[in-house]
Amino acid sequence: MSEALADWVERSFGVRPADIAPFVRALTHSSHADGQHGDSYERLEFLGDRVLGLAMAEWLWETFPDEPEGLLSKRFNALVTGAVCADVARSIDAERHVRLGKQAQGDGAQHSDNVLGDVLEALLGAVYRTAGFDAARAAVRLLWADRLHAEARAPQHPKSALQEWAAANRRAVPAYAIVQRQGPGHAPRFTVRVSVGKDSVEAEGSSKQDAETSAARTLLEQLEEQAAANGAKKRRRP
Incomplete structure (x- = not known):
């Protein structure tokens, strides 16, 4: 061996x-x-x-x-x-x-x-x-x-990106909360909710940090899609 x-x-x-x-x-x-x-x-x-x-x-x-x-x-x-x-x-x-x-x-x-x-x-x-x-x-x-060298530009951490988006759009500061912790000590699973005002999502991860990161990424994508859709609606108005 x-x-x-x-x-x-x-x-x-x-x-x-x-x-x-x-x-x-x-x-x-x-x-x-x-x-x-x-x-x-x-x-x-x-x-x-x-x-x-x-x-x-x-x-x-x-x-x-x-x-x-x-x-x-x-x-x-x-x-x-x-x-x-x-x-x-x-x-x-x-x-x-x-x-x-x-x-x-x-x-x-x-x-x-x-x-x-x-x-x-x-x-x-x-x-x-x-x-x-x-x-x-x-x-x-x-x-x-x-x-x-996987990324030519320095990557933006999802939590930082979400916080910057919220500040730029005059929204509430992102708030994180643990919804659930389950699994054995050596392999836990965390469910975390992140909220920006009335908008919120939940995500899972093998650590609190990973769950927060996943939740922030998902919510940021959701908010950016909403903003793009709202912008498209305004442009279509006569």
């Missing part, structure tokens, strides 16, 4: 681990570790989150030298979300290697955005601890290579 796992780490992260133990820990959910946080990925995930943040910030700073801080922040926030980290984890087939307790595995936690996003960050933490920051930086650039 150790040799096969080391081969996978080398293929996925570009570094051959001299010590496989941190990578085993990075793939171990607390349900498998009997609640012992030192044996699960949680501490490495904490570290890897900061490693990813620094590596990504440096990369964006170098790649887009003419963009101000605000645009760099938009790019950064779009690239390091839990959902993106989970997609990166799926791209290297991390689901096959996650170690779960029987109940969590039965619940399909290995497919959860929350679990996979945390595992990916924990693995970056393991790379940093065993091979240093240069190796971790190279791993981030390898794994995110196709995503950095």
